Amino acid sequence: LERDKYEGNDVAGVVTGLAWTQVGGDILYIESILSEGKGNLSITGNLGKVMKESATIALEYIKAHAEDFNLNPDIFSKYNVHIHVPEGATPKDGPSAGITMLTSLVSLFTQKKVKKNLAMTGEITLRGKVLPVGGIKEKILAAKRAHIKEIVLCEDNRRDIEEIKEDYLKGLTFHYVTDMKEVIAIAVTNQKVKNPKAL
Amino acid sequence: LERDKYEGNDVAGVVTGLAWTQVGGDILYIESILSEGKGNLSITGNLGKVMKESATIALEYIKAHAEDFNLNPDIFSKYNVHIHVPEGATPKDGPSAGITMLTSLVSLFTQKKVKKNLAMTGEITLRGKVLPVGGIKEKILAAKRAHIKEIVLCEDNRRDIEEIKEDYLKGLTFHYVTDMKEVIAIAVTNQKVKNPKAL
Amino acid sequence: LERDKYEGNDVAGVVTGLAWTQVGGDILYIESILSEGKGNLSITGNLGKVMKESATIALEYIKAHAEDFNLNPDIFSKYNVHIHVPEGATPKDGPSAGITMLTSLVSLFTQKKVKKNLAMTGEITLRGKVLPVGGIKEKILAAKRAHIKEIVLCEDNRRDIEEIKEDYLKGLTFHYVTDMKEVIAIAVTNQKVKNPKAL
Amino acid sequence: LERDKYEGNDVAGVVTGLAWTQVGGDILYIESILSEGKGNLSITGNLGKVMKESATIALEYIKAHAEDFNLNPDIFSKYNVHIHVPEGATPKDGPSAGITMLTSLVSLFTQKKVKKNLAMTGEITLRGKVLPVGGIKEKILAAKRAHIKEIVLCEDNRRDIEEIKEDYLKGLTFHYVTDMKEVIAIAVTNQKVKNPKAL
Amino acid sequence: LERDKYEGNDVAGVVTGLAWTQVGGDILYIESILSEGKGNLSITGNLGKVMKESATIALEYIKAHAEDFNLNPDIFSKYNVHIHVPEGATPKDGPSAGITMLTSLVSLFTQKKVKKNLAMTGEITLRGKVLPVGGIKEKILAAKRAHIKEIVLCEDNRRDIEEIKEDYLKGLTFHYVTDMKEVIAIAVTNQKVKNPKAL
Amino acid sequence: LERDKYEGNDVAGVVTGLAWTQVGGDILYIESILSEGKGNLSITGNLGKVMKESATIALEYIKAHAEDFNLNPDIFSKYNVHIHVPEGATPKDGPSAGITMLTSLVSLFTQKKVKKNLAMTGEITLRGKVLPVGGIKEKILAAKRAHIKEIVLCEDNRRDIEEIKEDYLKGLTFHYVTDMKEVIAIAVTNQKVKNPKAL
């Protein structure tokens, strides 16, 4: 449990996701980093094919909507992006980290802080939709154990929350979204991170 | 079912296909996006080899017939194309999304709206023919559940429709085609999408 | 059966082959297309390693004998070639489509029509020989069902034809060859296709 | 046992790690070397995917924090880095060599000596955190057998040490860390190695 | 059997080898071809890893000993080499086609005829040695069936020939070699092929 | 046995190693060759991953210590290196050919003769250490059968020799080493090979 305790938001690109594993729900961090390069994307963390695809989709979406995020399109070809999902001993797969990866990359490219005590889970699509995912009950329990206060979910997962006993939901605020821009509006603050990188 | 509800056609490149899975027929979206690049094609969505080949064939066909679609051939080397098929948790394969991918790419390169309430299924070939596919009955039922009004099929699939009880077909209009240009004539409107990209 | 009905020869690069599958003989089309590029060869159609090798051999042979086909050797580095074998749901392999692929590429690079109502099957080699293949009886039956009139085979497959009842062979003309140039002489006409591409 | 006896620290990039194998804990060396090149990273030693990812993460982290280590960022594109983990007959995997690889690379790029009689084990993350790892008891016993005096562990592994009988810990000093910069502060001395390479 | 009948030697690069398959000995042809390029080597014929390695070794040896074969070293970077072993339906592997591949490439680069009615089998090494191979008895019987008159073998295979009944060897001349240059001296004539390519 | 008989040392890069296979100890040759190129390393001989890694480590070590071997560092980017281990029918793996590969490459780059009647076995590391390997008894017997006179082993393998009956060791001289430079001092003579290549 210690290893899941909530980290501050001083570093760009660190976002809390919710995962569903063989042993129940769990907290999962997405980290991302920029280094000078030519626009390559590398992905680590013992991830399967579908989870790697989510990272590609997130980056492609941001590139195609650079102006919506006030990003200079030139930065995409001047930096390499590396996305990592810690705890390499655990194999991870599936599309549910999509919105977490999207949020990580927007924080990274804008060098803005991610909201504290917030976690999320949801699939992303190229056209900007958020899709529902499974394992909601287990993920919510894991979020509570980790002292998460707010959770971003797909609107279509609202029914899954409504099936959970109210007691379990105390202290949690839910944000139901259908569009990827809503996720960013909720999750990425307007405050720059400590020592922001000048891009 | 929620996740299959029909989306508007404001975004270029989003087209509704019909798929046949282990659990019956289903609606499936093809999405595509352009980003500045050198003409690379990337494909995501947990797709098998044959479905990826369909994307390649669709793009090659459009390149070889650029003038027929009023496209400037230079755009193919100035943009990367990314095609995605949502719901990454489901493995997908087979050639039947061919005409859906073709329609997605023509909408993308022309920035024109796809016709609303329309779905399609059919294999494509390099010479421009549409070939019949399987699972027609299950696909039609899925289309009805998703409130689709018009369906594009290969002429050789007409017999499969004739074997379905008339009741099931109420409210559906069928377009039987043999050539890929007929698909585009039916499916891609002359109206530009909202905020069309200037290519 | 509909899907196998014979197509016209207005398009360059479309050639009818004979295949032998688990469920008997079948008609198979080879299609090829040129797009501006740097001489890359791509191959689709759910093909195995050996069938892909046939495509490579066919292209290499044509490159090495460009003058024999009145081809300007520069075109090989100015265009990409894509070869496709339709019906992606069926895995295909083996060397027997070799002469069909060769014919497809010669028609493509010369933009000349392939002879109508003609089918073929035979392995090719780098030095220009045609080698015999298996499944001749099943392939001949499939050719008849598809209303083929002439068939190109390796000289060493003559004995396989002689073992077939004469009744089955009615209406079929056989061309037995040993050299790849004989195939081209029989199969590629001197007539340009409709709207030939200026190479 | 001979093969594990402690080596001097005259060579940059040689660091002692602690591994947990099927036959118990073991000492493991990380070695790294620079050669003129273009910034490629190669990794040998019969390593699995996750252990190779650790090497990538370590290098990316150092690149992104070059200034913290007083490194000229230009060196990353002028040299190739090769990381090796000896005893190629033994397959190795897992994230626990992360801090050992990080230390190896910092020693390599700064050409500074690693502290003698020191071993370490811990996962690294892109944002600079050290994560706990398993097999602590077995690793400690192996460290003692190899006459290690100081050990670097994640703060979250402190509890694992507290569960070990005090007798086994005699003569060992533990450094508990949460941040990757702490590891470097403990493990890399300010003394240049013998014949330092001029970078 | 027809398919194994001996071919003339008018084409450069065509050499007869002896193979040992699950169904006994067999004749096997090696073909090679040059096309304008940058020195790439491609290999087809349904070959396994070891047989492909033989092709690499043969080409490397010729490059390193260009002067011994009166070859201008510049040609290696101006042409691509393609080696093919016909009968793609049969998987082939093992090192025994090494001297056959070497002979094919020397004939190709010198555009000289290979000796008629000659077959060979033997492994090659980078330093120019010929090593013995297995299946000698079966290979000899296949050679006789194909009307081969002379056979090149490794000196260390002499004992295998001595164990074969004299009757089987009638009409065959054996050349036992230890060095790869001996193979070339025996197998490649001083006569140019028909229409030699000007390299 | 014939195939293992000792070869002269006129050719650079040919070194005798000792291998341990399923059927006992055996002699194994390492060969290497230079061709004009850009510094690529290729490796053949039906080798597994770990044995290929040894080749990489040997080359990296030599590059990083070019001055110690009086080598002009420019040669590494002007030549391609090919390492081959003959007898392609036998799969080979493991790290024990490391010192043999190192010796082969030093002989190759210096064009100096390797000492006659000498064999060796030992793992190498990036920092220049020689590590012990297994199968010593079987390897020694194979060396005797092949009339080897001197053997280079890791110091940590001395105990393995001491456990062998003295009778078996008659006529053999052992060199125990801990550092890779000792191997080169023993194995590579100061005499140039016949017709040395001017690098």
Ligand SMILES: [Ca+2]
């Ligand atoms: Ca966890």
Ligand SMILES: [Ca+2]
């Ligand atoms: Ca998630």
Ligand SMILES: [Ca+2]
């Ligand atoms: Ca669905």
Ligand SMILES: [Ca+2]
């Ligand atoms: Ca479809």
Ligand SMILES: [Ca+2]
């Ligand atoms: Ca068919």
Ligand SMILES: [Ca+2]
């Ligand atoms: Ca065919």
Ligand SMILES: [Ca+2]
């Ligand atoms: Ca050990």
Ligand SMILES: [Ca+2]
């Ligand atoms: Ca470690």
Ligand SMILES: [Ca+2]
């Ligand atoms: Ca044969």
Ligand SMILES: [Ca+2]
């Ligand atoms: Ca052979």
Ligand SMILES: [Ca+2]
């Ligand atoms: Ca041997």
Ligand SMILES: [Ca+2]
């Ligand atoms: Ca060895």
